[in-house]
Structures are given as C-alpha cells and as structure tokens.
Amino acid sequence: MPHTQIQTARCAALVGPYLSGKTSLLESLLFAAGATTRKGSVRDGNTVGDSCAEAKARQMSVEVNVASFEYLGERWNILDCPGSVELVCETQNALMAADLAVIVAEAAPEKAVLLAPLFKFLDENAIPHLLFINKVDALGDLRVRDVVQAYQAVSGRKLVLREVPIREGGKITGFVDLVSERAWHFNPHKPSDLVQIPDSLKDREHEARQEMLEAVADYDDALLEKLLEDVAPETQEVYDRLAKELADDLIVPVFFGSAENDNGIRRLLKALRHEGPEVAVTAERRNVPADAAVAAQVVKTLNGSHAGKLSVVRVWRGTVTDGMTLGGERVSGIFRVNGHAHDKLSAAGVGDVVALGRLEKAATGDLLTDKGNQGKPELWPEAPPPVFGLALHAQNRNDEVKLTAAIQKLVEEDPALRLEQSTDTGELVLWGQGDIHLQIAMDRLRNKFNVSVKGVPPQVPYKETIRKGASHHARYKRQTGGHGQFADIHVEVKPLPRGSGFQFEDAIVGGVVPRQFIPAVEAGVRDYSVRGPLGFPVVDFAVRLTGGQFHAVDSSEMAFKTVARQAMTEALPGCEPVLLEPILTVSIAVPSDFTSKVQRLISGRRGQILGYDARPGWQGWDEVKAYLPQAEIHDLIVELRSLSLGVGTFTWSFERLQELTGKAADKAVEIRKEALAAQ
CATH class of the missing domain: 2.40.30.10 (Translation factors)
Incomplete structure (x- = not known):
C-alpha cells in the first residue's frame, strides 16, 4: 500500500503484565528491523533492555527501557515498560509520551483480568493502543477468537481482530491478513512466506473480515452504507479507516505471534508504521x-x-x-x-x-x-498512593548522613516512592507500591550510591491514655552546696474524651507557685508525656496545677520542670494506663469475583467491614470499605494481590485511636520495651 514518508521520529510503548514477553518482543523488533544482528534473551541476561543489575538479578524489567531503530527509512523509539503492578508509575509516565501503545498479552484467557487497569488507563488518557497476543505457539486447542473474547470483557473499546490463524497439525503456522486478504506462513527467526489461503480457511476468513468491517463501520457511515448495499470497500479505504479509528482510540486492533520465534513481528512493525499516529497528532492530543x-x-x-x-x-x-x-x-x-x-x-x-x-x-x-x-500538565498521571512501607537503617553508621540525600535522588527518579520521617516513631520510612518495589530501591541505594541499608516493618504509632484520674503531691529537693534545687507541686490528673489531646490548667491562687514557674510545670508534663508508663506517647488527658511551694533562693524553672516529670512518673501508673492503637479507614478495590475473599481477609485481620459497592467507573469491580488496625496493614497488599491475581489495591487514611487490651496489647508493650532497651 502507498505510504507517505514521515521524517519525524515516532514512539511506541510496549506494555503488559509481568511475564507477557515485552522484553523478548523488543529484542524481536530490533532484530527484525536490522538494528541488532543477534537476539538477546532475558534468561541469558544479554538483552538490550533490562541491562541494570536490579533487572538482571530478578530477570524482569524494573524500569522503562529505551531503544531506537530505523525501519524502512523511519526512526522509531520503543519504550519497554515494566510489567510488575508495583512499577505501574514508570509505565504510566512513559505512556504519556508515546504515540501509541502495544499491549503484549499471553494467549491465556484466565489472565484477562490482569489487563483491566491498563485498558482503563489507556482509555482515560485517549492513548491509541493495539493488542499483540504473544506466545500463540503455546495456544494448543484454544482458539484465538476465544482469547480475544476474554480480553474484550476487560476492554472499554472494541477489540478488532486483524488476522486469523492458519493451523497445521494443531499448531498455528501462519495467518491471513483480513484487510489485504493475503496469507503468510511463519518461518522461525526469518521473514514469513507469502502463501495461498487454504481452502479450509476461506469461509472463516470471510466471516472474520465481515466482523472486522462491521466494527470499523460503527464509526463510519459511508463504510456502513457500502456494507448494507453489499459493496466491497477499497483496501486503501479500509486501511485509512483503521488508522483513523486507532488514532482516535475508538478501536483496538488485535494481532498475534511469538516473540520467542520471531513470528508475526514484521506484520506488527508494518501495522505500527502504516497505522500509528504521527508525533504532531500526539503533541496536539497532549x-x-x-x-x-x-x-x-x-x-x-x-x-x-x-x-x-x-x-x-x-x-x-x-x-x-x-x-x-x-x-x-x-x-x-x-x-x-x-x-x-x-x-x-x-x-x-x-x-x-x-x-x-x-x-x-x-x-x-x-x-x-x-x-x-511550563511544569507538569494538569492531566499528567498522579503517582499511586503508597501501600507498603519499610523503615530504613544504614548498615554502616557513617552512611546515615548521605542516606537521606541518596533516597531523595531515588524519589526524584521514581515518583511512586515517598520518604517520610515519622513524627511518632522518629523512623525514616520509605513508602512504595510493594515489597519488590522497595527491595529494588534498596538495591539501587547500594549499587548506585554505595549505601547499604536494611529495611524493617515500621513501628506502629501506638499511643496510650488513662482511664481514671488521681491527685498527686510531688516534691523535688536537692542540696549540693551553694544554691540548691527545690520545687513542690500538687496536681490533679484526669482522662479526657478521645481526640482531646493534652490540656493543662493553672489553678494556683495566692501565689504559692510564682507565675514565672508555671510554664515550666506544663513543659515538664509535656516532656514526660512523650513516653508514658507503657512506653508510648500519652494523649487525651488533663493536668490541673492546684497548689505547691517554692523557695526564694533554691527554686528555679528547671526544678519545677523536674518535679512535674516526677509527679507524672509517680501518678500515671496508678491511673489505669491503657494502650491506644490507630484505626484506619481502608477502601479495597478488586474485581467482583474476589469480593468475598477480601471480606474474609479483613475479618482475619481484626477488621470491621463497613460495606461494599460497585467501584465507580470500573465495570465488574467492587470497592470494600472497612476499619482496620494499622498494625494489620503492613503486608496487606501482599496478601491482597495474592488473592486477586495481582490487581487488587487499596487506599487508607487515619480514622481514630481505639483502646487495645489483651494479648495483642501485651505483645505491643513488650516489643516497645525491647526497642527502648536497645536504643
């Protein structure tokens, strides 16, 4: 077919689930275009992409790999995107720069649900995309049309099959192109041969071609009219309509092949070349x-x-x-x-x-x-909210100073990472999309910045409070020669409703404690409240200063601050201290088939289910809302993904503090004592 030479470079992104074969497809594209003379393999660790130490160690893409080549006089840039759900931020950023995306998927209907979030993102951002069903040499008795039907269930756009397979001896050995109506026979690692359409396939080819034309005609009245009048459209007209509807994100053309054997790769290259949008179209869309x-x-x-x-x-x-x-x-x-x-x-x-x-x-x-x-465009994708955190500690104390600076560079590289200095525990917590995500980050700290770290689950920011009040008298007296130290106070301690924080009241009359020393009493109480009888910050209590004594020479602000800490140390253990654990509001999103499993997951983690409803804008998905103790959330994403084929996710926010008693409380207090003793 005629083609106008495009002098500008174009860009395609390879996207799809982990193990779908994207990096192998990149190697095949480079080989077919003549950019490499020998294909690399993920297994041997010699691919153009995945060349960093973190990728080789895992035999998987851990970042966007960029490659370029010339094909029939045109320059192409390929962005090979990681397939792990934990690295989705990398993929989404790359897609915003691509003219179109090639979704690489296995010929496995049971894995269709893995593509739902990807189809959703592409459609929301009007990114043209086609589907390449990889590994068809392992299809067996399954039909390509059945695979397409399974993927159609998770796509918001019409999937349009562009070719039908030729089978010999139960294996796919070639294909018939439904536009040109020409047949090709696969030659492993070589260009395919042009052959005659098998007689046994002509009826199926005609049926599939009609289905393709009817799908295209849904968006073209002129073509629809021709079909109704039984007039065969010109081949070029069909190509033009397919290209236009792909660029407008109205349809998703479907091709198939085997990257491992280089089958169907040149057909894919030609589809990209003839039907992919130009950069000017993408720039306008952006x-x-x-x-x-x-x-x-x-x-x-x-x-x-x-x-x-x-x-x-x-x-x-x-x-x-x-x-x-x-x-x-x-x-x-x-x-x-x-x-x-x-x-x-x-x-x-x-x-x-x-x-x-x-x-x-x-x-x-x-x-x-x-x-x-000009900054980041308003429609640039937001980094997904964090779902997994680790407290980081430099293995060499001398690296503590450069640790934060090194992590900040990682956060600049990967917006899905978030660094937090916990105000409650003092820990340096790195948040991300899962354990693999953070393990990769820690490996990069070691490999790129020579900072070795260990990551441990972050401490739960427990608090404590009191259940009953008390009155207490405390005296601090010390004589060391010269001026001594003296302070005497009477205080009343009482619990407050949840969420009240700390309140201090000055009820001194007659100047028994001079005005200049009263702020020191409050400061002493606040100092003590950082670590109460159970070892955690004390909240929701009030202290009322009712009386006391002072010495004209020996009293000082330091003495009254000290006596206030002493009063709290002596009084609070008798006020029935009780542990408070943070409760979160959690919203879990999963395909509806997994909703019942999620409910059991919440119940097994001391959660309280609030209800569930359809996830807005997501067909076939539910959103389950619940209250969940923060102590139960650390590895929640690991189990959630395990039970939902990797696609489940959640968001969370702090809800309230709630009393915790029994074995769980005893264990938390014991762990806290051990941590404090180790400091």
Whole structure:
C-alpha cells in the first residue's frame, strides 16, 4: 500500500503484565528491523533492555527501557515498560509520551483480568493502543477468537481482530491478513512466506473480515452504507479507516505471534508504521503549546553516582541542540539511549526520545520549552498512593548522613516512592507500591550510591491514655552546696474524651507557685508525656496545677520542670494506663469475583467491614470499605494481590485511636520495651 514518508521520529510503548514477553518482543523488533544482528534473551541476561543489575538479578524489567531503530527509512523509539503492578508509575509516565501503545498479552484467557487497569488507563488518557497476543505457539486447542473474547470483557473499546490463524497439525503456522486478504506462513527467526489461503480457511476468513468491517463501520457511515448495499470497500479505504479509528482510540486492533520465534513481528512493525499516529497528532492530543518553537517533555529522570542527572525527554516541537537554553536551563549533553548505551548527539529532532544532561530543576512530567519550564500538565498521571512501607537503617553508621540525600535522588527518579520521617516513631520510612518495589530501591541505594541499608516493618504509632484520674503531691529537693534545687507541686490528673489531646490548667491562687514557674510545670508534663508508663506517647488527658511551694533562693524553672516529670512518673501508673492503637479507614478495590475473599481477609485481620459497592467507573469491580488496625496493614497488599491475581489495591487514611487490651496489647508493650532497651 502507498505510504507517505514521515521524517519525524515516532514512539511506541510496549506494555503488559509481568511475564507477557515485552522484553523478548523488543529484542524481536530490533532484530527484525536490522538494528541488532543477534537476539538477546532475558534468561541469558544479554538483552538490550533490562541491562541494570536490579533487572538482571530478578530477570524482569524494573524500569522503562529505551531503544531506537530505523525501519524502512523511519526512526522509531520503543519504550519497554515494566510489567510488575508495583512499577505501574514508570509505565504510566512513559505512556504519556508515546504515540501509541502495544499491549503484549499471553494467549491465556484466565489472565484477562490482569489487563483491566491498563485498558482503563489507556482509555482515560485517549492513548491509541493495539493488542499483540504473544506466545500463540503455546495456544494448543484454544482458539484465538476465544482469547480475544476474554480480553474484550476487560476492554472499554472494541477489540478488532486483524488476522486469523492458519493451523497445521494443531499448531498455528501462519495467518491471513483480513484487510489485504493475503496469507503468510511463519518461518522461525526469518521473514514469513507469502502463501495461498487454504481452502479450509476461506469461509472463516470471510466471516472474520465481515466482523472486522462491521466494527470499523460503527464509526463510519459511508463504510456502513457500502456494507448494507453489499459493496466491497477499497483496501486503501479500509486501511485509512483503521488508522483513523486507532488514532482516535475508538478501536483496538488485535494481532498475534511469538516473540520467542520471531513470528508475526514484521506484520506488527508494518501495522505500527502504516497505522500509528504521527508525533504532531500526539503533541496536539497532549496540548503542547502551538506557540512554542521548541518543546520537550521529561518522561523519566535518571541520577547516576558519577554521570550526574539525566532527563529522558520526548521532543514535541523544534530541534534541541547541545548548549541551548531549554526550560530555563542550559542543556549540557544530548544522548541517544539504547538500553545501557548512551551515544552523544549534537541535536535531537521532533519525535526523538533522548537524554538531556544537567537539567537540575527539571522533574518527571515537566514540559520544557524555549520560553521556560511550563511544569507538569494538569492531566499528567498522579503517582499511586503508597501501600507498603519499610523503615530504613544504614548498615554502616557513617552512611546515615548521605542516606537521606541518596533516597531523595531515588524519589526524584521514581515518583511512586515517598520518604517520610515519622513524627511518632522518629523512623525514616520509605513508602512504595510493594515489597519488590522497595527491595529494588534498596538495591539501587547500594549499587548506585554505595549505601547499604536494611529495611524493617515500621513501628506502629501506638499511643496510650488513662482511664481514671488521681491527685498527686510531688516534691523535688536537692542540696549540693551553694544554691540548691527545690520545687513542690500538687496536681490533679484526669482522662479526657478521645481526640482531646493534652490540656493543662493553672489553678494556683495566692501565689504559692510564682507565675514565672508555671510554664515550666506544663513543659515538664509535656516532656514526660512523650513516653508514658507503657512506653508510648500519652494523649487525651488533663493536668490541673492546684497548689505547691517554692523557695526564694533554691527554686528555679528547671526544678519545677523536674518535679512535674516526677509527679507524672509517680501518678500515671496508678491511673489505669491503657494502650491506644490507630484505626484506619481502608477502601479495597478488586474485581467482583474476589469480593468475598477480601471480606474474609479483613475479618482475619481484626477488621470491621463497613460495606461494599460497585467501584465507580470500573465495570465488574467492587470497592470494600472497612476499619482496620494499622498494625494489620503492613503486608496487606501482599496478601491482597495474592488473592486477586495481582490487581487488587487499596487506599487508607487515619480514622481514630481505639483502646487495645489483651494479648495483642501485651505483645505491643513488650516489643516497645525491647526497642527502648536497645536504643
């Protein structure tokens, strides 16, 4: 078919679940395009992508891999995105820069639910996408149309089968293209051969072609009219309509093949070339300002221990040259990225994906123009809320100082990471999307910044309070030669309703405690309340200062602060101290098939189910709301994903403090005593 040469570079993102074969597909695309002479394999650890130590150790993608090649005179940039649900932020950021996405999925209907969040994100952001069903050599007796039907159940757009398989001896050995109506026979690791359509397949091919044309005609009245009048549309007209409806995110074309055997790869390349949108269309969809002479968007940020900061960008408009001012900063180096290889360039043109050096103020998502840094667009995806945390401790005490700075660089690279200095426990807690996510981050700290850390579950921010009040008299007297120390107070302690915090009342009359010493009494009580009789911060209690004595020479602010701490130390153990545990409001989202399992999960973790309803905007999904103790939430995401094929997620917020008694309370107090003793 005729094709107009496009001089600008285009970009496709490979996305899909873990183990679907995205990195293998990238290797096949590079091999088919002639960019490599030998395919690498994930198993052997010699792929263009997944070249970092963290990826090799896990044999999985842990970040977006960038690769580029030329195919029939056109430059393509491929963004190979990680498949792990814990690394979804990487994938979403990359998708915002792509002209279209290739969803790579296994020929396994039971795994269709894994694609629901991905289809949802693509449709919400109007990102054109096609589906490549990989590993069809392992399909067995299952029909391709049955696989497509399963995936249709989780797609908001119509899946349109573009080819039908040729089977010989129970195996798929080729395909018939439903537009050109030509047949091809697979040759492992070589281009396919053009063959005649088997007679036994002609009826099925005709049926499938009609289904394809009817799907396309749903959005084209002229084509629909031809079909109703039984007029065969021109082949070019069908190609044009398919390209238009793909670009408008109205349909999802479906192809199949085997990346492992290089089957169906050249057909996929041709579909990308002929039907994928151009960069100008994508730039308009992304609302890139038309008045910007030069515009580029940061897709990913990289911080090296020696190379400094690199900003991976997609160039939307103009030409980026080394040394120019972009986004208000001077570009110091332009690099074409191919896996771990960085080749220096003097300039990058429209559509290119390149790394720019030393843009210290640029952050992932920022739109950089010749007029300045326009910041992150309003529609740029938010990082998902954290669901798993670890308290980090440097294994070498000398690394404590540089630990925080190193983590901040990781957070700059990966917006799904969040660093928090806990005000309750004092711990440095790194939050993310799961245990794998944080283990990767800790490996990077060691590999890139030479900071070895250990991660442990964060302490639960328990509090304590009192159940009954008491009156107490305390005296502090010390004579050490010269001026002594003297302070005497009478206090009343009483519990307050939950959530009241701490209240202090001055009820002194007659000046028995001089005014200048009363703030010291309050300060002493506050000092003590940081660690009560059970070892936790004391809340929801009131202290009333009712009387006391002082000495004209020996009394001081320090003496009254000390006697106040002494009074609390003596009084509170007799006020029936009780542990308070934080209760969270948790909202768990899962496909409806797993709702009953989630309810059992909540009950097994001392939770209180508040109810469940359909998840807004998600067909076939439920949202279960519950109260859950914070002590039960640390590994909740691990079990939740285990029971929901990896797609379940949750959000949480603090609800209240609630009394905790019995074995659970005794255990919490014992652990606290051990932790304090170890300090």
